[in-house]
Amino acid sequence: MKAAVTIQAGNADVIVIKEVPEPSLKQGWVLIAVKAFGLNRSELFTRRGDSQGVIFPRIQGIECVGLVENDPSGTFKKGQQVAAIMGGMGRFFDGGYAEYTLVPLEIVFPFNSNLAWDILGAIPEMFQTVSGSLNQALGIEAKETLLIRGGSSSIGMLACQLAKAKGLTVISTSRNPEKEKILLANGADYVIIDKGSVSEELKEIYPDGVNKVLELVGTKTLKDSLKCICLKGTVCMTGILGNEWSMSEFTPMGDIPSLGRLTVYMGESKNLSKELLQEFIEQVEQGSIQLNIDQVYKLSQVSEAHQYMEENKAKGKIVVVV
Ligand SMILES: NC(=O)c1ccc[n+]([C@@H]2O[C@H](COP(=O)([O-])OP(=O)(O)OC[C@H]3O[C@@H](n4cnc5c(N)ncnc54)[C@H](OP(=O)(O)O)[C@@H]3O)[C@@H](O)[C@H]2O)c1
DSSP, X not given: OEEEEEOSSSSGGGEEEEEOOOOOOOTTEEEEEEEEXXXXXXXXXXXXXXSTTOOSSEEOOSEEEEEEEEOTTSSSOTTOEEEEEOTTBTTTBOOSSBSEEEEEGGGEEEXXXXXXXXXXXXXXXXXXXXXXXXXXXXXXXXXXXXXXXXXXSHHHHHHHHHXXXXXXXXXXXXXXXXXXXXXXXXXXXXXXXXXXOOHHHHHXXXXXXXXXXXXOSOHHHHHHHHTTEEEEEEEEEOOOTXXXXXXXXXXXXXHBOTTOEEEEOOOOGGGOOHHHHHHHHHHXXXXXXXXXXXXXXXXXXXXXXXXXXXTTOOSSEEEEEO
16 A cells, blocks of 8 residues: 655654555554545654654654444444544554555444545544544533634634534634635634734723633733633643643633633544534534645655645645545
8 A cells, every 4th residue: 555654753844645554453453545634733843853752753643534334343334434543543553545544343433424535634633632622621511602712723614614603702812914805704803913912902802811721822822812811711821832842831810810721622532423523524524614724745745745834824624645
């Protein structure tokens, strides 16, 4: 089979198209004919050698959608549409950047849909992350105010749509003034251009602060995001777009406002349910959710797709079809 193999840690050109053996069947694992997959920021970190315990060469890809080719457990019939996410996929065992992938049964989610594979490929990890962050971590409610820091990312764009559908007011940020129109068209009520700090501009709109903040830029802007919440407001750090994993100084009684809440979301396959996934796919089919897919690449172009993501040119999800 053809696979995009990351031969060693490094720049995007370490991903090379190769002919490799199809994975061998084993009990408890499902062989999937991959049809598409979304590209994820964490895969850039893994490729650069920043994911602990990953040994190269490795077929990366923490998610995919496709058709069951063989399930020795008999749980799924050949041809069932499925998604697979996380659980070590593309890190500790070979993942979705290939014509076939063999994954543990517990990370496989069946669904039925007539949507094209490039659209389906955008969904699993993005939906799991957004739904988990908004509902499980932030516990968003209608009429609340939500600041999305890193609003032009694919996660940020979908978060805005799901929050708007639930009746929240959304303020999205981008560093790039050219993206303001796109964020407004995506449903944001306000856009703030992030020059490293947004709390002063935000307080001009909401002097008491917002109820919830979805922090996707990470440690670089976290202290400023904590300044944006109202009494008993919550910040959830889900992303690390700013590329910094830790902070040199953090003073809990000082940086977190009194009665404010700080949490993180690190989604896993167990955070997704097959019912929620199917429900979301149907919302996309009906057009009540408009997925922002920026580019669709072929399997032979995974290296280019990594490069494109790294250059921050995308205004939505990057998908690869197989
Ligand atoms: N916790 C979890 O379970 C989980 C799961 C999936 C993803 N994530 C994380 O969620 C975040 C978003 O992922 P994604 O795939 O949606 O990203 P993405 O679509 O690739 O985001 C791209 C955008 O991020 C912004 N950005 C890039 N570098 C930045 C920097 N240094 N400072 C501030 N903004 C920067 C840029 O927007 P502007 O130029 O418009 O500012 C860029 O266009 C990532 O950090 C990812 O690792 C977390």
